[in-house]
Amino acid sequence: MTAGKPLRADAQRKREALLATAREVFETGDFFDLRFDDFARLAGVGTGTLYRHFPTREALAEAVYRGEVATLCDRARHLQATLPAAEALATFLRDVVDHTAAHKGLARTLATLMADRSGALAEGSRALEQAVTDLVATAVRDGTVRDDVDAGAVMMALHGIGAAHDRPAWRAEADGVITLVLAGLRRPRSDG
């Protein structure tokens, strides 16, 4: 599906250049101050070429986002294979926050673009969602996590962390959300 047609050599190169430049500009936060045409020039590419590879700003973002998500998914798989379920889940959620904090600009830009009604990025995060779902399911199965709350709720909380990028106390609050989610996920005692 992803590889319908084997790209020609130069096309591949331009595409890479666009992605590399995108990552840079996303990170510095200048993406929205830049005319899309100028972005093309910045990447050393003609306008037409830019538009053929990535018809919209969102399409470009999606490609970058996919890379980020892939990294996180690898991490999830690794944790799942080496730690007890509950611990794997906890570590992963904290790692997501770490990762986001380490690439704040990128996360900002992606979150902003993601909000555009296109929903283009929803597609890209499917893999991430699957990873979280697996981690939660495993922890539920071994009894460390309650089974009456969907993994989607955890995704939603993560979404909040990403979307609320402009809060002054972002880091502390993000940690707080994770703490709440993890505490909330613990199998509740039989008392009300």
Add this chain to the structure above:
Amino acid sequence: MTAGKPLRADAQRKREALLATAREVFETGDFFDLRFDDFARLAGVGTGTLYRHFPTREALAEAVYRGEVATLCDRARHLQATLPAAEALATFLRDVVDHTAAHKGLARTLATLMADRSGALAEGSRALEQAVTDLVATAVRDGTVRDDVDAGAVMMALHGIGAAHDRPAWRAEADGVITLVLAGLRRPRSDG
């Protein structure tokens, strides 16, 4: 501050018309498919008038948002005055979800606009944040809620609920987030 100059009668009328139309169009979700100029016409107002009242889409959204927030804040005050702290907090959070669900289109549109890096709406939600902070603080004071997590974390979770508007299982997941947050907020037992 809000009432620096008493608006002229016709100006008041036009302003109202713009806000009313905005609420409609926000709710139906057509706001982004509409040229801003056409929006003016739709409200029966000239382009210039639109721009004088609301210089940007965000400014318009902010005005609408303020109304929503005010409603919720009234609710918060009422709950705080009539229920035990923990219950007031729980009820309020669930009410926010109900309210959002009842005005899904509006919430969608506002969330999308809020994500624009402008941060214009951050201002509008200050009151909401204050309400949540008060509710949490009261519950902390009477010992039903842990004191090591900031109210900002709760805001962040709410933010996630609003921002993740396009998830198919939105309602169930939103309820899940609230459940997790409330469970997570309970003063943890002395065991690890």
Add this chain to the structure above:
DNA sequence: CAAAAATATGGAGGTAATCTCCACTTGTCA
């Protein structure tokens, strides 16, 4: 109540970003 002063209106048109189109260049395959 009439006229003057202040305030607000609408939409034509300037400005600026987006995106398309195609004559030309580069890569691939036999």
Add this chain to the structure above:
DNA sequence: TGACAAGTGGAGATTACCTCCATATTTTTG
């Protein structure tokens, strides 16, 4: 190496945004 396919760049059409001001409405004043 030649012929065909695939890709490129950027000029210019298109579209949306926003400003400006001659005109209209409201309010105040004498």
